[in-house]
Amino acid sequence: MEREQQTDLIRAQLRRQRTLAGMNQEEFGRRANYSASTVSAVETGTRPVDLPFARRADEILETGGLFESLLRSAQRDAQPEWFMPWAKAERAARHLRYVNPTLVPGLFQTENYARAVMRLHDTRPEAEVEEMVAARLARQEILTRERPPQVVAVIDESVLRRADAIMAEQLAHLLRMTELPHVHIHIVPATAGLHIGLCGPLALAMLSDGTWVGHLDTQLYGQAPETEEKVAKLLGIWECGRGVALPEDLSIALIKEVESQHGPR
Incomplete structure (x- = not known):
């Protein structure tokens, strides 16, 4: 999977899991200690998903390490092919x-x-x-x-x-x-x-x-x-x-x- 596709998948899953949990961006941000604008920037791709954000998302949304796993996979693939x-x-x-x-x-x-x-x-x-x-x-x-x-x-x-x-x-x-x-x-x-x-x-x-x-x-x-x-x-x-x-x-x-x-x- 291409790097862009992987990051798109992470952002899509973040939005999906947040919505399924019944949280808007402001409430999720409050629980995760991020501003609603930061959450929006991550979900829209204007700010990259980093490991602390992925871990907090896993904790709050109870996803069993899903986002950390997806992010680590994307980070490995971010290396040049050579x-x-x-x-x-x-x-x-x-x-x-x-x-x-x-x-x-x-x-x-x-x-x-x-x-x-x-x-x-x-x-x-x-x-x-x-x-x-x-x-x-x-x-x-x-x-x-x-x-x-x-x-x-x-x-x-x-x-x-x-x-x-x-x-x-x-x-x-x-x-x-x-x-x-x-x-x-x-x-x-x-x-x-x-x-x-x-x-x-x-x-x-x-x-x-x-x-x-x-x-x-x-x-x-x-x-x-x-x-x-x-x-x-x-x-x-x-x-x-x-x-x-x-x-x-x-x-x-x-x-x-x-x-x-x-x-x-």
Whole structure:
């Protein structure tokens, strides 16, 4: 089902279930802590349905998680088609490995950081930005599920030092992520100089059968290495990147140091 059809279905079901419950938009909004104008905007499509709204709708209309389920499905499909194979591998992975010299990896991005990244394409419509942000945040749920993957990420120090108002919040979030026992973040310090990770971001996922899947991002799209030999090379590159990064405790200390320089959140 196309993304537009899915969102149309969610809005139609919201209107239908609200009507069946005998509530107008004002009464529903009062119970859900939204204004009647917000409810109208969601139902007519001028405002996207987000997860808090879907959850409140499920609670008030007693729909058994219908709207949250529909929204999560739509968010997964909001990813570009070329990204879907990696998104599937990421959800199924037992182990995940990332190297990123330019940005905080998507699994660790805050909503504000993700939104700023999506807006770097200055002609992208705001509705599309919000859909992409929601899809990115939906990916992060693998980190808190009952059996999460082990995640090891290598990030360049320069990523932490972007002089931007959103970075204090983002760095605080990174530190919270490091408190999860299955998440390990390693920072490549500026003193490392040139290193192989600067050649570009990469991601690797090990599936339940032991197979590794790779993913490479470009400015236009992502691609998956199609042979075992190429995936093996990516694993070697990842090991090199990890080799020049700081140990976990020193990485956390560096994140805290940089966070303190960004001022209050």
